[in-house]
Amino acid sequence: MTKLHELASLIRSKNAGPFDLTFDIMFEDQDSFRRCRMPDVFNAAALAPLLRVPEEKIKVFFSEAARAIKISIPRPVAQGDFGDSDGHGGQQYAALLDIDVR
Amino acid sequence: MRQQVRILSATSVLGSGFSEDSLKCGIERDPLFIGCDGGSTDPGPHFLATNETAFSERTRYRDLRLLVMAAKSKRIPLLIGSCGTAGTNAQVDDMLRLLQRIAREEALSIKAATFYSEQDKEYLRNKLFNGRFTALNNAPSVDAATIDRSIRIVGMAGAEAFQKALESKPDVVIGGRASDSAIFAALPLQEGIPAGICWHAGKILECGAAAARRRKTPDCLFAALERDHFVVEPLDPDLACTPQSVASHALYENADPERLAEPGGVLNIADARYEPLSPRAVKVSGSAFEAASEYTVKLEGVERIGWHTVTFGSIRDPFIVAEIDDWTARLREAVDKRAASVIGAGVDWRLLVRIYGKDGTMGQLEPTPVVHSHEIALVFEILAPDRETATTLASMLRHQALHLPIAKWSGLITSVAFPYSPAHLHRGDLFRFNMKHVVTPDTPLEMFKFGTATF
Numbered sequence: 001m002t003k004l005h006e007l008a009s010l011i012r013s014k015n016a017g018p019f020d021l022t023f024d025i026m027f028e029d030q031d032s033f034r035r036c037r038m039p040d041v042f043n044a045a046a047l048a049p050l051l052r053v054p055e056e057k058i059k060v061f062f063s064e065a066a067r068a069i070k071i072s073i074p075r076p077v078a079q080g081d082f083g084d085s086d087g088h089g090g091q092q093y094a095a096l097l098d099i100d101v102r
Numbered sequence: 103m104r105q106q107v108r109i110l111s112a113t114s115v116l117g118s119g120f121s122e123d124s125l126k127c128g129i130e131r132d133p134l135f136i137g138c139d140g141g142s143t144d145p146g147p148h149f150l151a152t153n154e155t156a157f158s159e160r161t162r163y164r165d166l167r168l169l170v171m172a173a174k175s176k177r178i179p180l181l182i183g184s185c186g187t188a189g190t191n192a193q194v195d196d197m198l199r200l201l202q203r204i205a206r207e208e209a210l211s212i213k214a215a216t217f218y219s220e221q222d223k224e225y226l227r228n229k230l231f232n233g234r235f236t237a238l239n240n241a242p243s244v245d246a247a248t249i250d251r252s253i254r255i256v257g258m259a260g261a262e263a264f265q266k267a268l269e270s271k272p273d274v275v276i277g278g279r280a281s282d283s284a285i286f287a288a289l290p291l292q293e294g295i296p297a298g299i300c301w302h303a304g305k306i307l308e309c310g311a312a313a314a315r316r317r318k319t320p321d322c323l324f325a326a327l328e329r330d331h332f333v334v335e336p337l338d339p340d341l342a343c344t345p346q347s348v349a350s351h352a353l354y355e356n357a358d359p360e361r362l363a364e365p366g367g368v369l370n371i372a373d374a375r376y377e378p379l380s381p382r383a384v385k386v387s388g389s390a391f392e393a394a395s396e397y398t399v400k401l402e403g404v405e406r407i408g409w410h411t412v413t414f415g416s417i418r419d420p421f422i423v424a425e426i427d428d429w430t431a432r433l434r435e436a437v438d439k440r441a442a443s444v445i446g447a448g449v450d451w452r453l454l455v456r457i458y459g460k461d462g463t464m465g466q467l468e469p470t471p472v473v474h475s476h477e478i479a480l481v482f483e484i485l486a487p488d489r490e491t492a493t494t495l496a497s498m499l500r501h502q503a504l505h506l507p508i509a510k511w512s513g514l515i516t517s518v519a520f521p522y523s524p525a526h527l528h529r530g531d532l533f534r535f536n537m538k539h540v541v542t543p544d545t546p547l548e549m550f551k552f553g554t555a556t557f
Contacts, residue, residue: 016357018143018402018535019240024353026346052466057240063359065349065376072357074240076466080146081534082407082485083454085465087146095469 004099007032013092016072018079021089023096025069033067036101042069050095052076071096104134107290111307111323112138116165116182117157118320120310124337128322129172134293136173137285138165139308140197140277141184143402143535144355150188150404151253151533157187159200166197167204174210174273181264181275181285188402189256189279191220197276198555205557212274215267218551219278221255221401225549226541234542236398239357241538248403248536255403255537260365261300262546264288270554278550279402281364282308286325295327297391301369303332305362306351306386313351314341331387333379343384345376365400365546367393398540399549408450410532411492413482413500413525415518421510422517423478429506429517430455436502441495449487451495456481480518485532496526 009028016022027033044058053073061070077084110128113120116138145156173180186193205212229235256279267275283304290300303325306313311321314336325334353359360372370390377385459478461468486492503518
């Protein structure tokens with residue numbers, strides 16, 4: 001089975017302000033984007049166990065112009081608060097890398 | 103009213119640098135002004151709390167000097183927002199001091215206009231009391247006590263603050279905390295360019311060359327705005343904007359890629375179109391701005407949560423590594439017990455053990471929280487009300503961790519490698535961001551204070 005990271009040109013995470021974390025999955029070509037934009041995988045209910053966040057806290061977007069899938073969740077710990085491990089939120093995307101693509 | 107407004111964006115943030123060649127190339131294209139963002143919440147709450155800056159004075163001086171000289175040479179204004187990282191009043195004054203130094207060293211006369219973004223607590227308490235204080239999505243809870251215990255609160259200024267500052271025809275606008283996009287939208291809005299074009303171009307410009315494909319290092323970005331579109335292009339000939347690179351920049355650091363909130367409304371780019379004009383330039387059209395019924399100013403506040411002391415150590419013994427979760431739990435129990443006998447109850451302190459090699463980076467989000475390595479790094483963190491209590495806890499922690507027994511070995515063991523003496527490092531006061539709220543002012547300018555200075 002092909003993994004998401006084999007088709008994406010960029011998978012990244014980043015703060016969207018101090019209280020939110022956002023993931024971008026981008027594609028160089030339209031075919032890879034079309035293949036990966038799987039509504040049954042990239043929806044709040046399906047992503048909840050993977051990202052360990054309640055379903056109602058997850059937002060998913062598909063951007064045709066950017067050929068990108070975007071997922072936003074609340075940060076587990078606010079940026080810079082006691083217990084935060086990643087001030088810029090830049091190393092939080094590991095759970096997305098190996099999503100199976102049909 | 104101009105048919106076209108050309109804008110030079112210096113870089114992603116003042117102090118991060120840009121190439122002198124790119125700046126020169128941008129100046130030759132006759133921009134109406136140079137804009138540069140000066141800050142972000144990205145470096146964390148420390149900078150709003152302490153007035154320190156994320157980029158050192160030398161890096162900011164280098165960038166500011168080149169930008170002031172370039173702007174003066176063309177007699178165009180230089181607009182800087184969120185000066186000094188958090189856009190506090192002291193950080194604005196610090197930037198004024200740098201400007202004064204540049205004026206003296208370069209024998210230039212520089213007229214500066216400032217605006218200050220720090221908020222009065224009494225004003226905010228009244229807004230809260232009158233229901234003009236609104237939580238955004240995922241906001242922590244805020245009451246009057248939150249406002250009282252905040253060290254500092256800044257409001258994010260909109261385009262109006264830059265427009266007001268520009269009334270005195272300054273060479274440089276030194277702005278406190280402001281919307282990044284507002285730095286770039288303020289002047290074209292005054293020139294009659296439609297708001298959707300102004301704010302979308304502002305959003306793309308605020309990070310400099312970050313909207314280019316495969317940016318190597320921070321650099322300038324150029325845009326030309328007209329009534330129904332804008333064209334964006336990097337100035338480094340080795341860089342290129344592509345429709346995808348420009349479209350995807352709207353995703354960066356935003357929770358919602360299509361609706362971007364600004365003080366006066368929402369930039370809606372759901373129907374934006376991106377077309378290549380050349381191998382390096384992209385034409386953007388179709389962006390819309392939905393004016394809000396009420397003007398809102400976003401707040402950023404910060405409070406002290408205690409004294410932070412950390413101890414770094416590592417473990418190589420495979421038998422301790424194999425039972426690290428149990429070891430950590432027993433360590434916690436041992437420290438709790440010692441602390442109860444020394445510090446007593448009623449003192450609020452916390453111990454956190456990060457296990458690098460297991461889940462130190464991602465914590466609860468880690469998909470594979472198991473150790474595959476022959477060694478692990480541990481960071482023990484203590485949060486206590488004051489330095490003395492934190493030092494007491496750190497000394498207990500070091501000693502308890504050092505000799506904590508495991509079943510495999512009989513006799514006294516020394517189980518953690520601490521590279522430093524003392525083993526702990528005092529990080530100092532720890533701060534947290536404590537609000538994600540907007541205030542509804544009576545006018546866009548009432549939350550900001552304005553000034554001028556001539557050097």
